[in-house]
Amino acid sequence: MSGPVYVMPTPLTGPAPATGSAEVADLLRQLLTAQRELVALHKAQAASQDPNGRWKSFLARWAEEFPGVGGACKRALPALERAYIGMINEATERLAEDDGLLANEFALAEFLDRYGMKLAQMGNIINQLSPLADASSATDKS
Incomplete structure (x- = not known):
């Protein structure tokens, strides 16, 4: 009878990449732009499916x-x-x-x-x- 085998992930070695506040702000802007585009797509989809x-x-x-x-x-x-x-x-x-x-x-x-x-x-x-x-x-x- 064999039991489950558990493998622990190996920790990443090396320092975590340093991100500056400018990069974080740029990523947040990109995320916000993507969300706005998604909202616009949802509105267009809802309008196209309006039976009236x-x-x-x-x-x-x-x-x-x-x-x-x-x-x-x-x-x-x-x-x-x-x-x-x-x-x-x-x-x-x-x-x-x-x-x-x-x-x-x-x-x-x-x-x-x-x-x-x-x-x-x-x-x-x-x-x-x-x-x-x-x-x-x-x-x-x-």
């Missing part, structure tokens, strides 16, 4: 011709969301009431005619207005 950045620039580009569109999206979104969730609630309640509602092709077609297109269109409208409303909110805060 594209929509902010879109709203800014058209601000003169359509000055209130971002705010209008923000004000309209709650009513659209309420109508959308109401349609989802109605569709799910109808499904819960009648287990055989989608049992045949005719019943499925009727259900889709009644709810499918409306839900899809309303969801699409909400998905298009939400980023504009969020970008408007972010622009208002800054």
Whole structure:
């Protein structure tokens, strides 16, 4: 049976290099410059990953011709969301009431005619207005 072998590092022989205060100050300046560059890179990375950045620039580009569109999206979104969730609630309640509602092709077609297109269109409208409303909110805060 063998045990672990421990090897002690050999101490450095010779005098420690003497550094003057000018060298230390220069190294600290270099470190500070590197940290500033790193902060700038982090800011650029965060800005490039901002999901609202594209929509902010879109709203800014058209601000003169359509000055209130971002705010209008923000004000309209709650009513659209309420109508959308109401349609989802109605569709799910109808499904819960009648287990055989989608049992045949005719019943499925009727259900889709009644709810499918409306839900899809309303969801699409909400998905298009939400980023504009969020970008408007972010622009208002800054």
